[in-house]
Amino acid sequence: QVQLVESGGGLVQPGGSLRLSCAASGIIFSQNAMGWYRQAPGKQRELVAGITSGGSTNYADSVKGRFTISRDNAKNTVYLQMNSLKPEDTAVYYCRTMGLNYWGQGTQVTVSS
Numbered sequence: 052q053v054q055l056v057e058s059g060g061g062l063v064q065p066g067g068s069l070r071l072s073c074a075a076s077g078i079i080f081s082q083n084a085m086g087w088y089r090q091a092p093g094k095q096r097e098l099v100a101g102i103t104s105g106g107s108t109n110y111a112d113s114v115k116g117r118f119t120i121s122r123d124n125a126k127n128t129v130y131l132q133m134n135s136l137k138p139e140d141t142a143v144y145y146c147r148t149m150g151l152n153y154w155g156q157g158t159q160v161t162v163s164s
Contacts, residue, residue, distance in 0.1 A: 053077035053153045055146045060158030071131040073146030080127040084149035087131045089142035138164045
């Protein structure tokens with residue numbers, strides 16, 4: 052079965068950093084594009100960052116220059132490094148396999164102010 056498990060969320064002060072991890076199983080990880088999405092209460096789920104099987108990346112304008120998506124195929128894991136966090140980054144962050152459309156359960160990121 053396919054399983055995506057996010058970790059690394061928590062409470063952080065504005066300007067702080069977090070690194071989210073998503074460990075995948077049940078797929079040929081290296082052959083899958085992966086993405087990070089987020090959803091705040093009352094808002095639509097939005098794409099934050101994506102990475103192809105070849106390592107090409109894309110970012111939402113709101114996080115460009117602050118967030119970095121990366122992958123470690125040997126560990127079947129995709130990461131989201133989040134720096135210079137702002138209160139508006141507060142959301143549940145979800146991992147997704149792009150082509151297969153599987154989702155993790157999400158991890159809460161709260162940026163206090």
